[in-house]
Amino acid sequence: MSHRKSSTKGARLGTRMRGDLEEAFNLRGSQKAFLFNSYSLKRQSDVVISGKLRFLHFLHAESDPSIETVNYWPSAPGISANEDIGFHAEVITTGGILKLRAVRSETATDTASQRVNREICLTRYRQFPKLSLGKYRSVEFQVLTEQEMLPGHEMRLWNWHRLLPWYAQARYHSLGQAKRLLHARLQAQGACDVRNLLAMAMKGAEGALLIAAAIEAVARGQCQSDLNDVAFSKNTRFFLKGRE
Numbered sequence: 001m002s003h004r005k006s007s008t009k010g011a012r013l014g015t016r017m018r019g020d021l022e023e024a025f026n027l028r029g030s031q032k033a034f035l036f037n038s039y040s041l042k043r044q045s046d047v048v049i050s051g052k053l054r055f056l057h058f059l060h061a062e063s064d065p066s067i068e069t070v071n072y073w074p075s076a077p078g079i080s081a082n083e084d085i086g087f088h089a090e091v092i093t094t095g096g097i098l099k100l101r102a103v104r105s106e107t108a109t110d111t112a113s114q115r116v117n118r119e120i121c122l123t124r125y126r127q128f129p130k131l132s133l134g135k136y137r138s139v140e141f142q143v144l145t146e147q148e149m150l151p152g153h154e155m156r157l158w159n160w161h162r163l164l165p166w167y168a169q170a171r172y173h174s175l176g177q178a179k180r181l182l183h184a185r186l187q188a189q190g191a192c193d194v195r196n197l198l199a200m201a202m203k204g205a206e207g208a209l210l211i212a213a214a215i216e217a218v219a220r221g222q223c224q225s226d227l228n229d230v231a232f233s234k235n236t237r238f239f240l241k242g243r244e
Contacts, residue, residue: 039168041062054072054103056103057088059157060157063156063160066094066095066221067094068094069091069092070089070091071090072089076121079121084111084117085114087102087118088103088104092133096137096138097139098125098131098133098136098140100118100139100140101142101144106145118141125139155227155228155229156228159227166212169208175209179217186238187240190240191239193236194214195234197211223241224239224244
């Protein structure tokens with residue numbers, strides 16, 4: 001079970017996070033699932049994810065440039081919070097498709113109540129094409145397993161496991177100037193690496209903010225990188241499509 005972040009305002013960050021963790025422990029009940037603390041670039045907030053498979057999906061979704069927005073804690077009007085709605089995340093793609101994602105092992109099967117509740121959700125979402133996440137054109141149900149998310153993506157997922165907490169440190173800083181410098185560089189030369197970004201820091205933006213801007217640009221599909229293939233380092237490259 002994934003855990004919805006607390007909406008409590010005014011509390012100190014440490015206090016809010018302790019409360020989120022306590023609630024996540026309570027919600028998982030007797031299940032001995034691991035709890036993972038991270039930062040969601042797609043949601044611009046801290047998150048607590050329960051379970052290794054759901055955390056694998058979290059890294060997969062955060063690093064997928066085709067995903068515009070994501071909700072890791074879906075619920076459905078009219079369905080009890082204690083009932084399983086049959087999926088674990090709501091994803092809206094850049095093409096305007098809402099995907100109701102079930103994240104599970106290959107051997108897992110649906111119960112009758114899961115199938116019924118999921119069909120109720122699909123019907124409602126098709127009738128009212130608007131969520132707090134945004135508008136969408138169509139709705140699909142999708143099952144993701146470890147075998148679909150992990151093989152061939154190990155380096156990508158490891159890099160984003162490292163980069164998301166690092167990116168979170170820039171959350172209270174404006175990235176406006178850093179983004180302008182980054183995109184000007186990419187438009188002029190087509191590509192740059194981390195060393196280039198650090199060298200550009202003297203031109204009006206801190207090196208850390210330039211790197212954060214580059215990470216966000218990759219996550220949102222505004223540029224590409226080699227983060228899928230090699231470990232993040234000063235040699236990591238960012239480039240426009242076709243201009244490697």
